[in-house]
Amino acid sequence: xxxxxxxxxxxxxxxxxxxxxxxxxxxxxxxxxxxxxxxxxxxxxxxxxxxxxxxxxxxxxxxxxx
Numbered sequence: 001x002x003x004x005x006x007x008x009x010x011x012x013x014x015x016x017x018x019x020x021x022x023x024x025x026x027x028x029x030x031x032x033x034x035x036x037x038x039x040x041x042x043x044x045x046x047x048x049x050x051x052x053x054x055x056x057x058x059x060x061x062x063x064x065x066x
Contacts, residue, residue: 007058 014030021027037043 003057 017027018030021029037046
């Protein structure tokens with residue numbers, strides 16, 4: 001239950017960030033930050049690490065029988 005609330009909080013934060021960035025706050029959008037990170041070879045490794053972390057904690061963890 002706590003993990004679900006934490007993931008929903010992360011999702012809500014991302015949505016609020018995008019909303020503020022599109023309405024003239026001067027913040028970079030999440031897409032812009034992702035593209036800047038993708039250009040760096042170390043950033044690509046970070047993407048794979050994030051993908052593995054999210055995949056394990058969201059999808060695999062909640063679908064495995066206990």
